[in-house]
Amino acid sequence: MTNNNQDFIQRTESFLFGEARLMDDNDYQGWLDLWDQECSYWIPSNQEDYDPKLHISILYCDRPMLEQHIARLLEGKAFAQSPKSRLMRSVTNVMASQKGTTIDVTANFLVTGIRSHQQHSHAGRSEYQLRECDSGFLIQKKKVILLALDEPQDNVTFLL
Amino acid sequence: MRQSINYDDLVKPDAVHGDVYTDPDIFRDELQRIYANSWVYVGHESEVPNAGDFKRSTIGTQPVILSRDKQNKVHVLFNRCRHRAATVCQEDCGNSKKGFRCDYHGWVYGLDGALTIVPYEDGYENLDKSQLALSKPTAVDIYRGFVFASMPEPKITLQESLGAPTMAQIDYFCDLSPEGEVMVQAGAARLLYNGSWKLQMENSIDGYHPNFTHQSFFSTLTRMTGMRLDTFDGGSTAGIRALGQGNTHIDYASYNHESPRKEAKLNGLKSTSWGREYYDSMVSAYGQERAEDIIVVGGTHMNVFPNLIVLGQQVRTIRPIKHDKTEVELAPVLLKGVPDELNTERLRQFEQFYSPHGGGIHDDIEMFNRVQEGVQCTMDPWLIFQRGLHREKQLPDGTVSSQVTDETSQRAMWQHWLKVMQQND
Numbered sequence: 094m095t096n097n098n099q100d101f102i103q104r105t106e107s108f109l110f111g112e113a114r115l116m117d118d119n120d121y122q123g124w125l126d127l128w129d130q131e132c133s134y135w136i137p138s139n140q141e142d143y144d145p146k147l148h149i150s151i152l153y154c155d156r157p158m159l160e161q162h163i164a165r166l167l168e169g170k171a172f173a174q175s176p177k178s179r180l181m182r183s184v185t186n187v188m189a190s191q192k193g194t195t196i197d198v199t200a201n202f203l204v205t206g207i208r209s210h211q212q213h214s215h216a217g218r219s220e221y222q223l224r225e226c227d228s229g230f231l232i233q234k235k236k237v238i239l240l241a242l243d244e245p246q247d248n249v250t251f252l253l
Numbered sequence: 254m255r256q257s258i259n260y261d262d263l264v265k266p267d268a269v270h271g272d273v274y275t276d277p278d279i280f281r282d283e284l285q286r287i288y289a290n291s292w293v294y295v296g297h298e299s300e301v302p303n304a305g306d307f308k309r310s311t312i313g314t315q316p317v318i319l320s321r322d323k324q325n326k327v328h329v330l331f332n333r334c335r336h337r338a339a340t341v342c343q344e345d346c347g348n349s350k351k352g353f354r355c356d357y358h359g360w361v362y363g364l365d366g367a368l369t370i371v372p373y374e375d376g377y378e379n380l381d382k383s384q385l386a387l388s389k390p391t392a393v394d395i396y397r398g399f400v401f402a403s404m405p406e407p408k409i410t411l412q413e414s415l416g417a418p419t420m421a422q423i424d425y426f427c428d429l430s431p432e433g434e435v436m437v438q439a440g441a442a443r444l445l446y447n448g449s450w451k452l453q454m455e456n457s458i459d460g461y462h463p464n465f466t467h468q469s470f471f472s473t474l475t476r477m478t479g480m481r482l483d484t485f486d487g488g489s490t491a492g493i494r495a496l497g498q499g500n501t502h503i504d505y506a507s508y509n510h511e512s513p514r515k516e517a518k519l520n521g522l523k524s525t526s527w528g529r530e531y532y533d534s535m536v537s538a539y540g541q542e543r544a545e546d547i548i549v550v551g552g553t554h555m556n557v558f559p560n561l562i563v564l565g566q567q568v569r570t571i572r573p574i575k576h577d578k579t580e581v582e583l584a585p586v587l588l589k590g591v592p593d594e595l596n597t598e599r600l601r602q603f604e605q606f607y608s609p610h611g612g613g614i615h616d617d618i619e620m621f622n623r624v625q626e627g628v629q630c631t632m633d634p635w636l637i638f639q640r641g642l643h644r645e646k647q648l649p650d651g652t653v654s655s656q657v658t659d660e661t662s663q664r665a666m667w668q669h670w671l672k673v674m675q676q677n678d
Contacts, residue, residue, distance in 0.1 A: 136610055138440050138441075138442060138608070139440040139441065140440075143440075145597075145600075146593055146596070146597040146600075147439060147587065147593065147596060147597070147600070148439050148440045148600070149439050149440045149441075149442065149585050149600050149603055149604055149608065150600075150604055150608065151442070151604075151608050151609050151610045152604065152608060152610040152611070153601065153604060158605075161473050161476065161477060162612070164473065164476060165469045165470065165472070165473045165612050166469075168469050168472060170468045170469040170472070171469040171612070171616060172466065172469075172616045172619045172620070173615035173616050173618065173619045209622065243345075243443075244443065245443040245444055245445035245580050246442070246443065246444055246445065246609035247444075247445055247446075248615060248618070248619070249609050249610055250609075250610060250615045253610070
């Protein structure tokens with residue numbers, strides 16, 4: 094059910110804005126710390142929804158793969174992010190509902206990046222399943238639906 | 254009138270002049286002499302599996318449609334209304350019962366390209382609809398589902414153009430399916446970069462760059478497996494081969510067959526129930542020796558000049574847009590007749606390296622962008638492709654082979670490019 098409690102909405106938005114800032118700052122480790130130990134992260138390719146077993150994705154990973162993904166970026170030898178993109182994103186249209194300690198959230202984003210003197214924008218919608226714990230929220234599931242999911246991609250190797 | 258370019262001055266046996274990446278006039282010649290004048294890869298039959306299916310593609314920069322008509326015949330049609338030239342197919346792919354309707358003035362074409370409807374036809378005095386079908390390349394031919402087209406009457410057949418060594422590599426790729434069929438039906442990653450299309454062709458069969466461009470990917474592998482991959486070391490037994498006609502190949506066969514790699518691969522496969530099921534189906538399809546060879550070699554890693562790359566789990570198509578702009582479509586294939594688990598594993602492997610958010614391909618693209626910028630410096634305009642020239646060997650099958658880090662592959666591609674570009678329009 095949708096929860097209209099102002100405090101709940103504010104806490105959810107505050108979490109998303111914090112995540113956005115970590116991604117904009119290319120703070121790979123700080124961002125990884127937002128994720129639950131059991132988690133899934135999916136960026137579909139070509140269409141919004143399908144069976145990932147028989148169709149490729151832009152990214153489809155569990156916690157161990159996410160850790161490797163981040164470790165690779167942290168090493169400084171991922172040349173598509175060396176030098177890193179400068180990023181700023183807006184997160185809007187937040188809708189959230191809570192059931193026990195599980196929170197479902199959707200939000201739109203618009204991220205603008207500059208790299209090699211080129212400016213690019215990427216829009217999308219993120220769907221989260223968060224878990225509330227003593228320290229706040231942790232991401233259990235995140236699905237990022239890029240507006241350009243079926244278009245030729247330029248450099249989208251920053252955090253999404 | 255611009256002066257014609259003397260291509261002899263641009264390609265030496267061991268070096269290439271920077272103009273070949275930057276000159277718009279050379280790009281214009283390439284479209285004419287290569288793309289509009291030889292066998293070009295258009296798409297795979299499995300992308301249009303049913304009657305009425307269509308997919309948009311290109312020959313060079315020219316938009317075409319790959320279609321399948323009601324008699325199950327595959328066609329390549331130029332996407333240009335014969336009336337006033339608007340494209341007649343807008344969707345990237347789909348299914349159409351009636352064919353293609355030009356939305357500008359309502360002319361309708363069948364799935365085979367035949368012109369079927371001209372609105373208010375009585376306003377024309379002598380309109381012969383049979384002469385106004387969508388244009389087609391003069392020749393279309395298919396090898397193992399790979400559809401190629403030639404705009405003029407081809408000087409050699411597709412099979413001659415591919416050649417036996419290239420066809421043998423395509424066979425390795427398709428025979429990973431016990432039914433001998435791959436299906437390009439698992440979506441595609443598309444990438445765009447600011448550089449010449451030849452940078453992608455040079456790079457995909459470059460065995461020298463992986464340990465450097467992709468060091469972040471290989472150290473990830475090392476962290477995950479505890480083992481360092483030595484395939485692309487200077488002393489590796491992997492090879493590089495020129496297959497003829499500008500086609501080239503990174504040859505992992507002897508490297509993969511070495512102990513204990515071969516045993517590890519086969520035993521690893523047989524350790525799961527679905528892997529065992531796959532192994533058994535391969536043995537019953539091909540016999541044990543060939544089946545194990547196919548599995549151990551694991552497909553292929555090759556370029557078919559000018560615009561097809563068959564590599565690992567994928568079919569990659571190069572689409573030149575401008576002299577310094579290129580689109581690349583990477584489509585992983587599903588193997589027909591295998592357990593879903595195997596196809597899923599191959600898709601996840603593909604994503605790890607080749608997806609736009611993965612750990613490999615964008616580091617290549619980064620290098621293409623850097624080359625395209627660096628090649629603007631013209632004081633010393635030559636790019637050096639001499640690595641291994643002294644140690645490459647001609648094999649009995651006519652292919653030329655050398656150590657995996659050698660530039661035998663790029664040299665062969667450039668010599669073929671030169672030969673084709675020297676032909677007059």
